[in-house]
Amino acid sequence: MATDSLAVRVLLFARARELAGADSIALALPSPATVADLRTVLASRHPAIAALLARSALAVNHAFADDSTPLSPSDEIALIPPVSGG
């Protein structure tokens, strides 16, 4: 059975950006999808960032999201490695 697909783009920063060699990654997720689904697909498609992803947060529309947060096509999604400002 065909399922709908949700196209998202994940913004990358700092070491995640350097490991991926790009400042964003486009992904097709099964729809509906949550942050947990995004983590699974991102780790399997981009093993170079999997270890850092496991200890990073995800942000949706500039707010920290948890694994149950649902995703929409218009969301601005970002991978937030442990921060080190200051």
Next chain:
Amino acid sequence: MFRLTHSPIDSAALTESVLRPGCGGVVLFLGTVRDLTGDVRTEFLEYEAYAPMAEAKMAEIEADVRARWPVGDVAIVHRLGRLEIGDVAVAVAVSCPHRAQAFDACRHAIDRVKELVPIWKKENAPDGQADWVH
């Protein structure tokens, strides 16, 4: 007030900006670039931000500080780009009626900045080695 900037931070002007007639306590915190972390020497740092989220988080921190203490004014500035040893990377200035409130509010603000704001530093060593602090 909060701001991200690529320019040097004028801490004296920032402190002046929070002075209020009703505030007898003004605290300024500066985070500066250190030459040594543990036994690893730093030549320079590079700071990167996810700017729209960083600004959203700084706005939340300002609102939180104003809700918890009788703040006259609060100013939070973080610098981005390449910084040399001794440069000011972050500044927080707070005015309150009394000093204990100003110290507590400033401490809370800088602690939250370091915990919540999506900014990252890359340490560049004299031998050319460079790594992000995550």
